[in-house]
Amino acid sequence: MLTLTHVFALVGALLAGVAVLDARERRWAAAAFRTILAAPFLLGDQILAAAKSGTAWPAQAMGLGVIALALLASRSRARAAADDAEAAAARSASAARLGNRLFGPVLAIPAMIFALVLGGKHLSIGGTALIDPDQLTLIALGVAATLALVAALLVTRSRPIHALTEGRRLLDMLGWAAVLPMMLATLGAVFTASGVGDAIASLASAVLPTESRLACLLTYALGMVVFTAIMGNAFAAFPVMTAGIGLPLLVARHGADPAALGALGMLTGYCGTLLTPMAANFNIVPAVLLELPDEYGVIRAQWPTSLVLIATNVIVMNVVVFR
Numbered sequence: 001m002l003t004l005t006h007v008f009a010l011v012g013a014l015l016a017g018v019a020v021l022d023a024r025e026r027r028w029a030a031a032a033f034r035t036i037l038a039a040p041f042l043l044g045d046q047i048l049a050a051a052k053s054g055t056a057w058p059a060q061a062m063g064l065g066v067i068a069l070a071l072l073a074s075r076s077r078a079r080a081a082a083d084d085a086e087a088a089a090a091r092s093a094s095a096a097r098l099g100n101r102l103f104g105p106v107l108a109i110p111a112m113i114f115a116l117v118l119g120g121k122h123l124s125i126g127g128t129a130l131i132d133p134d135q136l137t138l139i140a141l142g143v144a145a146t147l148a149l150v151a152a153l154l155v156t157r158s159r160p161i162h163a164l165t166e167g168r169r170l171l172d173m174l175g176w177a178a179v180l181p182m183m184l185a186t187l188g189a190v191f192t193a194s195g196v197g198d199a200i201a202s203l204a205s206a207v208l209p210t211e212s213r214l215a216c217l218l219t220y221a222l223g224m225v226v227f228t229a230i231m232g233n234a235f236a237a238f239p240v241m242t243a244g245i246g247l248p249l250l251v252a253r254h255g256a257d258p259a260a261l262g263a264l265g266m267l268t269g270y271c272g273t274l275l276t277p278m279a280a281n282f283n284i285v286p287a288v289l290l291e292l293p294d295e296y297g298v299i300r301a302q303w304p305t306s307l308v309l310i311a312t313n314v315i316v317m318n319v320v321v322f323r
Contacts, residue, residue, distance in 0.1 A: 001128060004135040005045055007142030012041030018168040033072045034171070036065045037179060066183075073176035098156065105152040109144045116140035173289060177280040184233035191240045200244030213254040213322065220245040220261075221314050224269035232278030234269030241265070256321040264321065268313040274306035275299065 015038035022031035040047065040062060050058040095102060116131070117140050123130040131139050149163055156162075171178055200223075209215050220241055227237035246265060250256040273279045276299070283298045294300065 001132055002130060002139055002143070003132045004138055007139055008041045008044060010142060010146065012038045014164070014167055015041065017164045018171060021164065021168055029072055029075065030172075033069060036069055036072075037182075039065060040182075069179055073179060094156065101155050104155060105148040108151060109141075109148045112144035112147060113137075113140045116143060174281075174285055175288075177285050180232060180280050184231060184236050187231055187233070187236040189239065191236070196240050196244070198244070200240065201248050204245055204249065208249075210249055210253065213250070213256075214318065216245060216249040216254065217256075217318055217321075218314065220250060220265060221268045221310070221317060224265050225272035225275075225310060228269040228272030228279075229276040230278065232273070232276060232280065234266050234273060237269050237272070238262075238266055241269075250321070254322065257323065260321045261317070264313055264317045268310060268317070271306045271310045271313065274302045274309075 015034045019031045019034035019038060022028075022034060043058075047058045047062055050056075117137055120131040120136050120140060121129070121133050131143075152158075153160060153163065204210070204216075204219060208219055223241045223245060224234065224237055227241055228234045231237055242262065242265065246256075246261055247258070250261055251258050273282055277284055277296060284295065286292075287295050287298050292298070
């Protein structure tokens with residue numbers, strides 16, 4: 001059965017391969033950064049199992065690795081990768097030769113994900129599912145990306161090593177921002193486990209007129225925006241604000257529909273993503289990839305849209321979640 005562990009192993013293998021290329025070129029800082037980053041992908045299950053069995057040092061070592069990642073990231077910034085004229089000319093000639101066929105592997109990814117998500121639960125051999133149904137979407141993404149890579153190599157007639165070298169070129173362009181999705185994915189869980197949601201609930205109860213559902217709704221919506229702007233991702237903000245405001249005040253006290261509140265709350269939180277450089281993979285990396293003269297040009301272009309969406313979402317939430 002394909003599980004999320006297999007997808008993580010592929011990501012870890014890519015990062016480890018890029019680290020080897022960096023080490024061969026004596027790019028020691030980049031090699032160290034990618035080696036540390038590959039470790040949780042390749043050894044995450046073993047680290048978790050050791051922690052559950054009472055062996056603390058693997059998790060502590062990973063914690064030191066996270067600190068090392070921060071120190072290494074502080075010494076670099078996202079930037080366009082250096083390119084020589086010969087390589088650029090070769091890519092341009094290849095693109096002209098292949099034409100629109102280049103889009104085939106890219107467009108195949110969402111098509112394959114759609115097919116696997118809908119049909120994956122029906123794939124089995126001898127009654128055993130081929131894909132873990134609990135993580136179907138993420139596994140489908142990993143399978144689709146892998147198959148698209150194979151298709152891209154066939155279309156371009158490139159050697160497999162080119163996938164690694166081009167992957168490294170993209171990671172060089174992303175720089176420290178490559179680590180943000182993984183860090184932010186854990187931040188909300190850490191905040192919830194450390195009781196930040198309970199602290200917010202206590203503070204809200206002491207300050208807010210909790211008998212007013214509009215006041216609670218505004219606090220929840222604007223809190224999602226502010227926490228998302230601080231942490232760079234609505235996934236990190238959602239458990240904190242939902243545990244502190246959404247569930248105890250809006251759902252339990254004012255009878256809000258939890259499904260509608262959660263969906264619209266997450267959407268409102270993502271309005272904060274449009275406003276913050278902390279969402280570097282959305283707002284800073286595109287500026288680097290497009291070589292914009294203004295590093296914050298993406299944010300400057302989209303903040304008016306964000307404010308309109310925030311106001312609209314609050315109005316819709318007030319109408320929908322209390323029905």
